[in-house]
Amino acid sequence: MNELFEIRWDTFAFSLILIGVLGAWLSVRAKRQWFYWLRVLAYLFLIWMALEPSIAYVPKKSERPSLTVLVDVSGSMGIGEGVTRLDKVKQFLKENRQELEKYFDLTYFQFAQASAQSDLESLLKARPYGTCTRLIESVRQVCHEKKIPGHAILLLTDGADTSFIDEQEDLSFSAPVYTVGVGDDKELSDIVVNSVRGADFAFKGRPIEITASISHHGLGRAVAPVILKEIKGKGSQTVETKTLTFSELSGENDVSFRFVPQTPGHWNYQISVPAQKGEVTSANNSVNFTLEVGREKIRVLYLCGQPSPEYAFLRHILKSDPTVELVSFVILRNPEDVVPVPEEQLSLIQFPTHEIFVTTLFDFDLLIFENFSYARFGIQRSHLDNIQRFVDKQGGGFLMIGGENSFGKGGYIGTGIESILPVQMDAAKESVENSNASIKVLEPQHPLFDIGRSLKETEDFWGTLPPLNGYHRLPEVKAGASLLAVVKESGSPAIVGWQKGRGRVVALSCLSSWQWALYLSEKGLLQSGYTRFWRQMIRWLTSTQDHKDVRIVLTNSNPVVGEKIGIRVLLDPEKFHSSSGLTVQLNILESGKTVGNPALGAVQKLEYRGAWSAPSAGPFRVQAVVDDHARKYSDERDLEVKSIDLELGNPYPNKKLLSMIAQSSGGKYANLEDFSIDSLEKKANSGSFTIQSKAQKPLWNHPALFVLLTLILAVEWGFGRWKGGI
Amino acid sequence: MRKIYWTTTVFGLLVVLGRPPALCVELGNKFVLAQLKTKGDINAWDPYPLAALDILEFLSRTTSVESVSQRRVVSLDDPLLFETPFLIYSGWGQIAWSKKERDILKKYLSGGGFLFIEDRSGEKGGSFDYSLRVQIKELFPEKTLEILPREHAVYRAYYLLRSVGGRKLTNNYLEGVEVGGRTALVYSQNDILGAWAKDLMGNYLFTCNPGGEAQRWESEKLMLNIILYSVTGTYKTDSIHTPFIEKKLMQ
Structure with a gap:
């Protein structure tokens, strides 16, 4: 010994x-x-x-230092026309066997997903296998097993690691690693969609540009389509197709797509190039990305039958909300009103019926009718049918506020409006009551009313508001609608809401909610509760996704197994004024069972970040739970983890990684063609391998x-x- | 002049005393014209008790605004103040609001209330004018009365106004204070209400100087615009209206 x-x-x-x-x-x-x-x-x-x-x-200082020859036998080592990468390694070992044995005490290991001790004969017979390469882990495993001081590793690989190494990865090892790169880009014919650049956030109706970096190897002159698709469940819809012309044998091109997201929410897209003839793999021909589409402004169209304090207050709220773009029309003069001046001296304009109900209606997110008589201004029933489509098909919001010209009294029975309203209409049973109307909230935790930091605070707020001056008595609530508040004095529906088709509709029988604003101000509370109520009303009516107290944003909702997914948890600043006292937890669920709890770190005042790698393919759910010790808030996002052949998805030799491993461990990198045993032997003789401990x-x-x-x-x-x- | 004064005062008292005890409900979402009552001589705050009736009648006849036909009289410590988003204060002499009254007024204006203040004396730098500016500084230390530009919605809320009326023409502009992104207080020194004042026979009590009846008409239109502004806000400065209005104003 x-x-x-x-x-x-x-x-x-x-x-x-x-x-x-x-x-x-x-x-x-x-x-x-x-x-x-x-x-x-x-x-x-x-x-x-x-x-x-x-x-x-x-x-004892040895004349023959210990050397482990670690050979990559993963799937990507099988790449190569005629002679594979692994064949080259075998050839190298055969040719240098004697010299290696002469200078070193040799041990042989092979690795793909993990390393295993082997011998030369076995290695010479080995075939490429496996669908992933855990390069770093395999080297660490060898270091762990071979705790011989002065020991070194000779790593023969293409460096095509599939474990999603990030830039912060620790690449230090307990033994110097001499990395020998095998393979060449030129041996491949392949198209790779490398990455996608562009904002991960877009605004509804505003164009966004996404650029894909696409590289090609060994295809020569060729033309290939580049397709941008929107992923919808298991299907997809093509958004745009562009043509990419390859003029060089190898190269990299940028392809840009400019498109207009139409619906708010989280949407998955894919940029792909169909597999071309002779390509080594098509697994790397596409890249998925997620786009969060928000509303730059909620576009509100507010039609009011007469100027009133309610109009003034509500208009001011909408106008002063930076997230709302308001277009409003209020009827200042009825046909029976007599004005003793020529039209030129009035600021009145013709009510643009056609423009509103035909041309621009579908550009809005929310339509508000307040005491508005459609029949007096040349509005046809067909126009009201458009409103029905606006709600049902487009997902627009609709709010009708009571008054002499609202609901059944406004002649909406038998129109398209009737089908979308959550209340029954009956002109005979309806009346505008000029009596006190105390609003009793039935569902204080509904997003419309949930303005307190706790349920009790919310209930107290709504319980102490003064009665309003009058209301529109409504007959009945339709089946399937939610009766959210009633007039305490009569039990008449006060606020009723429902989801109608893709949109949401609210019937509001109160005539003078502005009284709450002045009351709250009198009590020294400014208008905060009143303003929040209306803002939440607008947001609830316009979206099922936009307004959330807690929101999860994923970097990729279609990852592959093992890929690291960035998870952001954003808290609504209107709900959570600071992060102190909050407990934020992230759960990963699979079939309803928690399978992981990734750690979250606070990066900003109300933003937390974490990461998770899926261990297997299948559907998962990411759940964020925020507990402020009064109540819990949560959000959930679905993840569809795919399983692909990572080896062929990333077939390129990674010389950069091999250089980094060599540099950080005290070894050296060389291409297989340039590598000589002499250089390793000189290194060993210089004592670089030996550690006297x-x-x-x-x-x-x-x-x-x-x-x-x-x-x-x-x-x-x-x-x-x-x-x-x- | 003395005869006119006693005639209007007596009639005004009759009206005030003969009115229903309160507006109670019957309000719905209707516009209510309220007048601010201050301490001391009734003439100090209510010189033209009949003017409101004419204003409300004119409002109902020419616009779609539904209003309660009688005015409401409130003081700063009246709980009804906060159920009345439109308030007129016509006065002269020094304003002596207490801190408590200023606090109430500040809450009222900050919460969405609108106040139209008239300096009947029409004296620039007079005791009313001076004390009002001091009071506003006390109310909103960071704000001052600013001249409302011609593009302001108050000049185009209903009528397109090229000039400012009033019983007199102390200023050819209105001033205002912006609170919470809206002009919550409008100030005039032209005695616009005075241009509305009539005797029992329906004759105007005052001549409007120097413009005569044309000036009175401008006063009436301006009063209506102030009311319309209080119930429509900046509606007429919305971009959809601007080209039409600019075109009309060019004519």
């Missing part, structure tokens, strides 16, 4: 002395035959071995100890038989 043993007797000698003393003492005391204590000795010996004793030694060697599994144990037991048994003392 090339090792100089320096046996430490600390454990071993102490144990033997202890056994000797104990044996002598017990022998005298118990008057037993001396060989009886051999059995005791054997038992104690076994206990000692169970403690896994080891010996420390200082390795003590090492540990396990003792418990040494065969001699087992022989000794057997011997003790045999002697004890023999003397026992002979003397008959047992």
Whole structure:
């Protein structure tokens, strides 16, 4: 052996002395035959071995340092026309076998997903296999198993790691790693959609530009379509197709798409190039990305039958909300009103019926009718049918506020409006009551009313508001609609809402909610509760997704197995004024069961970030739960994790990674063609491999100890038989 | 002049005393014209008790605004103040609001209330004018009365006004204070209400100087615009109206 043993007797000698003393003492005391204590000795010996004793030694400086040859046998090593990458490695080992054995004590390992000890003969027969490469983990595993000081690793690989190494990855190892890169880009024919650039946030109705970086290798002159698709469940819809012309043998091109997202929410897109003839793989021909589409402004069209304090207050709220773009029309003069001046002296304009109800209606997100008589201004029933389509099909919001010209009294029975309203209309049963109307909120936790930090605060707020001056008495609530508030004095529906088709509709019977604003101001509360109520009303009516107290944003909702997904949790600043006292938890659910709790870190006042890698393919759900110790808020997002052949999805030699590994471990990188054993041998001779420090060697599994144990037991048994003392 | 004064005062008292005890409900979402009552002589805050009736009648006849036909009289400590988003204060002499009254007024204006203040004396730098500016500084230290530009919605809320009327023409502009993104207080020194004042026979009590009846007509239109502004806000400055209005104003 090339090792100089320096046996430490600390454990071993102490144990033997202890056994000797104990044996002598017990022998005298118990008057037993001396060989009886051999059995005791054997038992104690076994206990000692169970403690896994080891010996420390200082390795002797060797003429042949230890070298592990670690060979990549993953799927990507099978790439190559005629001669694969693995074939080249085999050839290298064959050619350099003698020289390697001459200079080094060799151990062979092979790896793909994990490393395993091997031998040269096996390696020379190995075939590429596996669908992923865990390069860093495999090297670490070898370092762990080969704890020989002065040991080095010769890593033969293409470097095509599939474990999604990020830039912060720790690449230091306990042994120098000499990396030898195999493979060349030129041996491939392939198209790769490398990445997608562009904002991950867009506004509804505003164009956005997304640019894909696409590289090609070995295809020569060719033309290929580049397709932008919107992923919808398991299907997809093409948004735009562009043509990419490859003029060089290899190169990289940018392809830009400019499109207009039409619907708010989170949408998954894919940019792909169909597989071309001769391509080594099509697994890298597409990239998925997620676009969060928001509303730059909620476009509100507010039609009011007459100027009133309600109009003034509501208009001011909408106008002062930076997220709202308001277009409003209020009828200042009815046909019967007599104005003693020519039209030129009035600021009145013709009511643009056609423009509103035909041309621009569908550009809005919310339509408000307040005491508005459609029949007096040349509005046809067909126009009202458009409003029905606006709600049902487009997902627009509709709010009708009471008054003499609203609901059944406004002549809306039998129109398209009737089908979308959540209340029954009956002109005979309806009336505008000029009596006190105290609003009793039935569902304080509904998003319309949920303005307090706790349920009690919300209930207290709504319970203390003064009665309003009058209301529109409505007959009945339609089946399927939610009766959210009633007039306490009469039980008449006050606020009723429902989801109608893709849109939402609210019927509001109150005539003068502005009274709440002045009341709150009188109490020194400004208008906060009143303003929040209306803002939440607008947001609830215009979207099912926009307004959330807690919102999850994923960097990619269609990741592949093992890919790291960035998760952002955003808290609504209107709901959470600060992050102090909040508990934010992230859960990963699979089939309803929690399978992970990624850690979250606060990056901004109301933003948290975490990451997660899916261990397997399938549907998962990301859930964020925020607890402010009064109540819990949550949001959920679905993830569809795909399983693809990562080896072929990333077939390119990664020389950069291999250089980094070599540099950070104290080794050196070279291409297989440029690598020589001499350089490694010189390095070894210079002492670069050797570290003069003590090492540990396990003792418990040494065969001699087992022989000794057997011997003790045999002697004890023999003397026992002979003397008959047992 | 003395005869006119006593005639209007007596009639005004009759009207005030003979009115229903309160507006109570019957309001719905209707416009209510309220007049601010201050301490002391009734003439100090209510010189033209009949003017409101004519204004409301004119409002109903020419516009779609539905209003309660009688005015409401409130003081700053009246709980009804906060149920009345439109308030007129016509006065002269020094304004002496207490801190408590200023606090109430500040809450009223900040909460969405609208106040139209008239300096009947029409004296620039007079005691009313001076004390009002001091009071406003106390109310909103960071704000001052600003001249409302010609593009302001108050000049185009209903009638397109090229000039400012009133019983007198102290200023050819209105001033205002912006609170919470809207002009919550409008100030005139032209005695616009005075241009509305009539005797029992329906004759105007005052001549409008120097413009005569044309000036009175401008006063009446301006009063209506102020009311319309209070119930429509900046509606007439919305971009959809601007080209039409500019075109009309060019004519």
